[in-house]
Amino acid sequence: MTPELSAAAWRKSSYSDGGGTNCVEVADGYPGLIPVRDSKVPQGPALVFGAEPWAAFVNNVSEAT
Numbered sequence: 001m002t003p004e005l006s007a008a009a010w011r012k013s014s015y016s017d018g019g020g021t022n023c024v025e026v027a028d029g030y031p032g033l034i035p036v037r038d039s040k041v042p043q044g045p046a047l048v049f050g051a052e053p054w055a056a057f058v059n060n061v062s063e064a065t
Helices: 051-064
Strands: 010-012 024-027 033-038 047-050
Touching (some): 033 051
Antiparallel strands (some): 010 024
């Protein structure tokens, strides 16, 4: 089930490049879920991942860099 995200407090991911072109935003406050969106399209769709798969993804990305 997709949570209601209209009042979400979005923040840029620490993994974004900071240059304003490749920014991923995440929203906190959704237990067990990680909403993710493209900061260039804030009114566009958001993807929602489970916390465990998201943690595995972030771990794999950080190991690759």
